[in-house]
Amino acid sequence: MFTTRPVLTGTFGMVASTHWLASAVGMRTLEAGGNAFDAAAAAGFTLSVVEPHLNGPGGDAPVIGHRAADGRTFVVCGQGVVPALATTDAFRDLGVDEVPGTGHLAAVVPGAFGAWLDLLARYGTLPLADVLGPALGYARDGHPLAPAAARTIATVADMFRAHWPTSAQVYLPGGAVPAAGDRFRNPDLARTFERLLAAASAAGPDREAQLEGARRAFYEGFVAQAVDTFVAGTPVLDATGRAHTGFLRGDDLAAWRATEEPTVAVPFAGVEVHKTGAWGQGPVLLQQLRLLEQLGVEDLVRDAADHDAAAAELVHVVVEVAKLAFADRDAWYGDSGDVPLDALLSVGYAAERARLVGDVADDGFRPGAPQGRAPRLARALVAARAAADAGHGDAGRGAPGAGLGEPTVSPIGLSPGDTCHVDVVDRWGNQVSATPSGGWLQSSPVVPGLGFALPTRAQMCWVQDGLPASLVPGRRPRTTLSPGLVLGAGHGFAFGTPGGDQQDQWTVPFLLRHLVGGLDLQAAIDAPAWHTSHVHQSFHPRTHTPRGLVAESRLGPAVLAALAGRGHAVVDAGPWALGRLSAAGVGPNGWLCAAANARGQQGYAVGR
Missing domain, CATH: 1.10.246.130 (Gamma-glutamyltranspeptidase, large (L) subunit, C-terminal domain)
Structure with a gap:
């Protein structure tokens, strides 16, 4: 059968993803001595920069991994939960009977960053600076803007100008819609990454302590504080046609941690x-x-x-x-x-x-x-x-x-489903499949000073009590994100x-x-x-x-x-x-x- 490309084969390591820069970063990480878990996180962080219409650092990231040394196969759940204040009664009090697909009301706890840190802490080997560094570089120095990202920005540009000025500041540099292939920079996101790495370094020389330091800075420190201030204090237009503040608070971020569970x-x-x-x-x-x-x-x-x-x-x-x-x-x-x-x-x-x-x-x-x-x-x-x-x-x-x-986006930011994906295998046989998503540039306004948006995954919950996918504080929305892993006797593959x-x-x-x-x-x-x-x-x-x-x-x-x-x-x-x-x-x-x-x-x- 004709194929567009050969199947790559080798002995050292393999990375496949939805963007060539993420694949290259993952391979660079393997070449630097990292394992599949390090490489998946590095590629995932990079995807959050170079595919901002499909995912972001404040999005979601379910991960399936297999550790060859002991045959352990596991899920790291990076799906954030519904905020404590987001009850069905609270939505009804607003006159909202369906969670809108954009804006603050749909925001849940950002899970992606915590999931990558959890994967690194449990199974990785490299310091956070080595894993996060390439993504920071692309945010600071720029990357060629993907055509679909440029189209998405163009579609929602008028909404950004009129209603989401924090997003306009990031995605409409100089007030203009960037073109496909333009060198696109996100200085605010670069500074966020730099502050997280500084918090990691301040935690001491121990690798695990550094990862925990970065996690605390995100979920209990400056990131959580910025999220709390913005969501609670700034009404933004959403798909209801009205402006609302949201229910997500810093306490929700502080109470959440990525979890590991069986497949x-x-x-x-x-x-x-x-x-x-x-x-x-x-x-x-x-x-x-x-x-x-x-x-x-x-x-x-x-x-x-x-x-x-x-x-x-x-x-x-x-x-x-x-x-x-x-x-x-x-x-x-x-x-x-x-x-x-x-x-x-x-x-x-x-x-x-x-x-x-x-x-x-x-x-x-x-x-x-x-x-x-x-x-x-x-x-x-x-x-x-x-x-x-x-x-x-x-x-x-x-x-x-x-x-x-990739998303079919309306002028008000509605997207019927979009994400990205990465698969990694290393020379030891460790395998990772991850589907980062959420925090889309088109669906939630950029948090001031952070350079990224929040996940709107609560739109998958029903404003009706008694259902498996009802809107209930502390629950994970029933996501569509679906990494996969196939395992046989001595062989297998990650896919998605x-x-x-x-x-x-x-x-x-x-x-x-x-x-x-x-x-x-x-x-x-x-x-x-x-x-x-x-x-x-x-x-x-x-x-x-x-x-x-x-x-x-x-x-x-x-x-x-x-x-x-x-x-x-x-x-x-x-x-x-x-x-x-x-x-x-x-x-x-x-x-x-x-x-x-x-x-x-x-x-x-x-x-x-």
Whole structure:
């Protein structure tokens, strides 16, 4: 099969990410003697500077890691929690029945910085100055502004000028919209990084003490104080059309720490696939794999390689399985502590659900009843589904989905899902998959003097009590961020993609083609992708397209026509349009390997 690039192979280390500068920084860190955990953090900090429309130092960062020395596989949760003051009653008192997608009301505790520090403290080896230094340099000295970042800034420039002056100061230098490729600097962010490193140095010569010193400066010191003052004291325009202060306070930051917890995993095709818990959407990938096993996916993948009819059958089955799994996500996932995850991932439940897959596109919303429990659905979700079924409302506004995994941004900063990704493997076999996100330049105003914005992840919570994903102080919003790890006997790989709700759809054909079909990592990434937009978006205003199927034209006209004939509302996204997958790991032959997506002409893998 033709591939856009070779699979990289070697013995020293590999880094793959959504931006070539982050990949290069990760590799530099490995060359300097760091391990995969050091390199992932260095690449993550760099992504927060060079992809500001996709993530920031004040965003979110779930991380899955594997330590080869003892076989330990773990999640570092960098998803910040809902503030103590952000109750459903508090929103109702404001006359707000849905958390807006922009502004202060949606702000949660920034988790990314704490997650990287936690990963470094537990598993890294290098001083913080070595890991954070390249990102600081790009913030201070500049980097070539990514085209998508330039487009995003242009889209929200008028809003910045009129309503978010702190963002205008950073992103409209001299009052003008910067062009793609301009040397873009963020002096305030550079000074923030310098102050954090100074706090680390002041904590003494011990590496762990330095990391703790930087953490305290962020979560208990000058960063927390600036966040408290801004959010509590400065009303800003948000997606409600009104200006509000917010609920996030310095005490919320001081009370929070990144946590480590086990992964959730299922066996598939002779390996184990690892994801986060149900506070993220990661288990929805595992549910899909369970269902596909029940439907004989091995035969489907084999036959699809040679026949258009079989290829259409494979896409149809994968899409119908996604509808069922994501309906369960919307009904059952959250940080409530009452998610029947074992039942949702059981073989028996998968067999029961697989019987619902028919020969034509289903247009319903069918969450299951694990352990005989009735699903609990948000009223707003039920209303949106009813409007779509009646053929009116705004259900179709998100039809094309999130494209490459970069944002489709409105002039008021609404984004239906966006993030970035990095994968690392080192010469010792340690592996890391991380999906930093949040703190988007377009969704929250820059905190004065800090140079970065806050995460607006509370928009994924429901202003309705009694649901797994209800807005509850101290809970993690049910995020879409979904790093992944595959582990076999002596081999495995980290993988992931940007794309909001599409993350755990685009990775399904990738895994099927690699683990079942035998394609190498690069060929599996390059192969045509698809997803269903029938799934409710997790982001405000939570649109969906009944029976929507977004596919790359390289599937072929006969396949697309066959899918339309089965009742799918097919959207041809173009030949190279969906996802920004990357992967890095250890192959069955013992070589280190990595691959990255050519779509968008920005992601790269490096290694030797």
